[in-house]
Amino acid sequence: GAGVSQSPSNKVTEKGKDVELRCDPISGHTALYWYRQSLGQGLEFLIYFQGNSAPDKSGLPSDRFSAERTGGSVSTLTIQRTQQEDSAVYLCASSLDADNEQFFGPGTRLTVL
């Protein structure tokens, strides 16, 4: 079956612009995560959606970052007024529920010039 998909695969933007990153989780998966990974670094948790519960936004680094998940499926991560330090790979993962293994998408590589 289809895995987790993310779009775009690469995004180059200018400092100060807004960007939207999209994640399509595996069908039926109730849990969805966003992570950020800078070059040579570990996974940095950003936000977690579980079913209809309020999302865990504790990892969002600033109020420029927001995410939503519509209809319990597709999720969009929005970064407003991008900064150069936002350059990283943004990974989305989904799992059947919170107790099960996550499956990762291929990521979106964001470059802020």
Place this chain on the structure above:
Amino acid sequence: QKEVEQNSGPLSVPEGAIASLNCTYSDRGSQSFFWYRQYSGKSPELIMSIYSNGDKEDGRFTAQLNKASQYVSLLIRDSQPSDSATYLCAVNAGGYQKVTFGTGTKLQVIP
């Protein structure tokens, strides 16, 4: 603050040897444990999940869980150069809480 600790490495082992990767966690109530492999420039991919104390084997991989000591390990037998990657430990405390990842251990298998 739930923590998952891993030695960053690199851990270097000769081809054919056993690689032993370790992970400790702080939340004694943790329920689910996962090992992921991440090649450079790629996304993490699941290797194994383990939920009960003891060993779980899958091919050349064995996951070991000791809840009393709060550690989980991954053994890779007959290590191959293709096993060279960063290995991530992930722990879930249950109750719909989010999974916490360790920072990963870089493994180098020397031909």
